[in-house]
Amino acid sequence: MGTSTTFVAHPPRRRFAPPQDEVLQLRGDMRREDSSVTRRQGSPFTGLGPVFMKELADHLSSVRMMVLTLFVLAFGAFPVASSLQTLRTVVDPNSFLFLRIFTLEPEQVGISFIAALNFIIPLMGIGLGFDSVNSEFNRRTLSRVLSQPIYRDALLLGKFLAGLATFAVALVALWLIVFGAGLLLLGVPPRGVEVARGLGFLVVAIAYGGVWLAIAMLFSVIFRSTATSALCALGLWLFFFLLWPQLASAIVSGVAPSEIRSLEEYAAVQDIAMALMRLSPGTLFSEAVLGLLSPETRTLGPMLPAQMRGAIMGAPLPFDQSLLLIWPQITGLIAGMIVVFAAAYVVFQREEVRA
Amino acid sequence: MRAPLALLALLLVLPAFLTLAGAQAQGDPAGVKGLFLLTDYPSQTVRAGEVTTIRVKVKNAGLLPQPLALALSGVPASWKIDVLGGGQPVGAVMAGVNQDVTIQLRVEVPKEASPGSQTVVLTAKGPLGQQASLPLTLTVGTEAPAKLSLKSRLPSLRGTPRSAFEYTLTVGNDSGRDLTVALAAQGPANFQSSFTEGFGSNEISSIPIEPGQTKDIKLKVMPPRDVKAGDYPVLVKVAAEGATAEVRVTLQVSGQGKLALSTKDGRLSGEAEIGKTSTYTLVLTNDGTAAVDDVELSGTVPSNWKVEFNPKSIAAIAPNDKKDVQVLVTPADKAIAGDYVASFRAAARGEQASADFRITVTTSTLWGIVGIGIIAVALLVLLGAVARFGRR
Numbered sequence: 001m002g003t004s005t006t007f008v009a010h011p012p013r014r015r016f017a018p019p020q021d022e023v024l025q026l027r028g029d030m031r032r033e034d035s036s037v038t039r040r041q042g043s044p045f046t047g048l049g050p051v052f053m054k055e056l057a058d059h060l061s062s063v064r065m066m067v068l069t070l071f072v073l074a075f076g077a078f079p080v081a082s083s084l085q086t087l088r089t090v091v092d093p094n095s096f097l098f099l100r101i102f103t104l105e106p107e108q109v110g111i112s113f114i115a116a117l118n119f120i121i122p123l124m125g126i127g128l129g130f131d132s133v134n135s136e137f138n139r140r141t142l143s144r145v146l147s148q149p150i151y152r153d154a155l156l157l158g159k160f161l162a163g164l165a166t167f168a169v170a171l172v173a174l175w176l177i178v179f180g181a182g183l184l185l186l187g188v189p190p191r192g193v194e195v196a197r198g199l200g201f202l203v204v205a206i207a208y209g210g211v212w213l214a215i216a217m218l219f220s221v222i223f224r225s226t227a228t229s230a231l232c233a234l235g236l237w238l239f240f241f242l243l244w245p246q247l248a249s250a251i252v253s254g255v256a257p258s259e260i261r262s263l264e265e266y267a268a269v270q271d272i273a274m275a276l277m278r279l280s281p282g283t284l285f286s287e288a289v290l291g292l293l294s295p296e297t298r299t300l301g302p303m304l305p306a307q308m309r310g311a312i313m314g315a316p317l318p319f320d321q322s323l324l325l326i327w328p329q330i331t332g333l334i335a336g337m338i339v340v341f342a343a344a345y346v347v348f349q350r351e352e353v354r355a
Numbered sequence: 356m357r358a359p360l361a362l363l364a365l366l367l368v369l370p371a372f373l374t375l376a377g378a379q380a381q382g383d384p385a386g387v388k389g390l391f392l393l394t395d396y397p398s399q400t401v402r403a404g405e406v407t408t409i410r411v412k413v414k415n416a417g418l419l420p421q422p423l424a425l426a427l428s429g430v431p432a433s434w435k436i437d438v439l440g441g442g443q444p445v446g447a448v449m450a451g452v453n454q455d456v457t458i459q460l461r462v463e464v465p466k467e468a469s470p471g472s473q474t475v476v477l478t479a480k481g482p483l484g485q486q487a488s489l490p491l492t493l494t495v496g497t498e499a500p501a502k503l504s505l506k507s508r509l510p511s512l513r514g515t516p517r518s519a520f521e522y523t524l525t526v527g528n529d530s531g532r533d534l535t536v537a538l539a540a541q542g543p544a545n546f547q548s549s550f551t552e553g554f555g556s557n558e559i560s561s562i563p564i565e566p567g568q569t570k571d572i573k574l575k576v577m578p579p580r581d582v583k584a585g586d587y588p589v590l591v592k593v594a595a596e597g598a599t600a601e602v603r604v605t606l607q608v609s610g611q612g613k614l615a616l617s618t619k620d621g622r623l624s625g626e627a628e629i630g631k632t633s634t635y636t637l638v639l640t641n642d643g644t645a646a647v648d649d650v651e652l653s654g655t656v657p658s659n660w661k662v663e664f665n666p667k668s669i670a671a672i673a674p675n676d677k678k679d680v681q682v683l684v685t686p687a688d689k690a691i692a693g694d695y696v697a698s699f700r701a702a703a704r705g706e707q708a709s710a711d712f713r714i715t716v717t718t719s720t721l722w723g724i725v726g727i728g729i730i731a732v733a734l735l736v737l738l739g740a741v742a743r744f745g746r747r
Contacts, residue, residue: 044741044745151745153741153745298691298692298693299691299692303691304689306657306658306659306687306689307657307687307689307690307691309657309658310655310656310657310658310660310695310696310697311657311691311693311694311695311696312693312694312695312696312713315693315694317692317693318715318717320717321692321693321717321718323723324692324717324718324720324722324723325692325718327722327723327726328722328726330726331726331727331729331730332729334730334733335729335730335732335733336733338730338733338734338736338737339733339736339737341737342733342736342737342740345737345740345741345744346740346744349740349744349745350744
């Protein structure tokens with residue numbers, strides 16, 4: 001990575017909107033150019049700041065963002081209001097009262113706040129990212145942007161980070177509303193460990209949103225049509241939510257031995273099923289949130305009776321142990337986000353941008 | 356004047372007594388006929404200023420039942436003698452054939468009555484001339500002192516500091532009147548004693564005893580738990596109207612060891628990492644009064660865990676002594692993080708102690724580092740892509 005900080009310090013950069021004939025020529029030796037040893041000068045992240053700020057401003061002032069936020073608020077407010085109602089009337093012996101706002105499944109609603117978020121966060125990520133690149137194509141503004149001293153790297157990363165920041169702003173607002181409502185209606189201040197677990201939940205939720213944002217951006221890079229990319233992203237979302245659980249259990253029943261003889265075999269089959277389910281980011285998110293917001297969760301997989309003996313059930317795990325328990329899930333979400341973004345990056349870099 | 360009267364009465368009653376004695380000697384009471392007035396003690400002591408009750412039986416042997424008028428003669432002036440039947444003053448009795456009727460003479464002797472003998476004659480007279488009379492010689496005596504007796508059936512009992520020592524005592528009233536006997540026991544400090552009636556469960560502090568009767572009471576002594584081995588005397592005292600009696604009972608308390616299992620700071624929880632051995636220090640204390648011998652240590656831990664003690668057994672712990680024991684706990688390799696209960700026991704002859712230990716099992720942070728490594732690999736992939744596909 002270079003160290004230069006200003007545009008002036010660079011030698012004039014090759015523009016990505018060259019005259020037509022030059023482009024044709026360029027297309028011819030694209031391969032060669034890529035594989036050649038020509039190194040670019042300067043940091044690939046030059047111009048990341050302006051792109052990020054502009055995109056963020058666009059996002060935050062857009063009507064779409066308003067709609068999405070309202071959508072999330074409406075989805076989140078209903079379970080939270082109901083669970084607060086329940087918590088106010090029913091004596092809950094749980095010592096993590098504040099976290100119960102998130103995890104309680106109110107009778108009237110039948111869906112907890114985190115379950116609602118599990119469903120709605122992908123929609124928000126898709127909504128923020130599905131047209132981030134191809135709309136610039138379609139409006140023919142991409143070549144103009146790239147004619148500025150801005151690398152494609154910076155453009156894509158700036159767009160991604162701006163989307164992630166927008167998403168984080170909305171989520172933090174929602175989180176604060178929930179905590180504030182809890183303070184107001186429960187009248188009990190949250191304990192430090194509850195706040196820490198809540199913040200961990202926030203991080204996990206942002207990573208989860210980042211995965212879907214990266215997926216949406218990948219489709220927006222692959223497909224020129226915004227409708228197609230939106231359709232593909234939404235299709236993947238529906239696939240993971242509706243089809244994948246059935247598909248996973250079908251695969252497991254195909255793989256599993258016809259007769260399960262021992263507990264160990266049963267546990268092994270369960271492990272396969274869990275591993276398949278964990279390919280879906282939604283599963284990773286719900287498991288990570290379960291570990292964070294339900295401190296009494298000891299394991300996410302099946303628990304053998306031998307492991308249960310002598311265990312004090314219902315005793316909460318310390319925060320660091322809960323983090324260790326869900327660390328693979330958090331890792332998976334963050335690494336998945338990075339890998340999908342890397343894929344989008346590779347596709348974007350190999351794409352041709354024309355005026 | 357009194358002497359001839361008494362003589363007369365004697366003459367009157369004598370044939371009756373003789374015939375009765377003769378009948379008893381023959382073993383044929385049916386042959387005896389007549390009317391009799393009977394009492395157990397025709398000559399007895401009364402006390403000035405007090406009321407004495409004399410029971411008299413009117414017996415009709417083989418005569419037709421007739422109302423018999425009762426009369427008293429020879430009652431000294433200022434004395435008051437009432438004839439009572441069934442608690443009421445009566446003037447006549449009627450006894451069936453071969454049956455008897457009990458009446459009481461309630462003799463009220465004035466305080467100022469002078470010592471000496473008085474003879475009172477009770478006469479029962481029927482309309483057909485049958486008649487019986489009973490001379491009673493009442494001697495006004497000085498007040499006989501109350502007298503009590505106290506005996507213990509088993510004066511020495513043996514037990515541990517935790518046992519209750521129960522002594523059965525017999526209190527006797529050797530005086531001529533009802534006494535309410537107060538009970539007291541003097542033991543060493545902190546010894547708790549209580550009295551109960553023979554078979555009752557109520558604690559009592561005093562007990563009424565009729566003249567000449569005895570009553571069984573129980574004394575229960577509880578020594579304090581931390582009492583040392585030895586003999587402890589308890590002095591039992593009964594008292595009534597200036598009369599006292601006492602008896603000494605002994606508690607032979609044998610020492611007993613008492614084990615307690617805890618840790619140095621009393622905290623019964625600890626942490627352990629999966630698959631790694633953690634060491635906790637337990638403290639065995641003997642709170643008892645005798646040494647505890649052959650203490651064996653054992654523990655119950657969740658399955659597939661390992662538990663070891665160092666030392667495994669202790670030869671003896673003296674009273675008020677402490678011994679440290681190291682316990683090494685290794686959670687199973689497949690244990691799940693969380694809280695578990697392990698119970699440790701120390702058992703000696705007749706004595707045992709146990710403690711539940713809460714062990715918080717933690718997982719190693721190795722996988723956390725692996726996770727960070729995975730993220731680092733993902734970032735490296737991204738950087739590689741940047742290096743490979745980055746455009747000039």
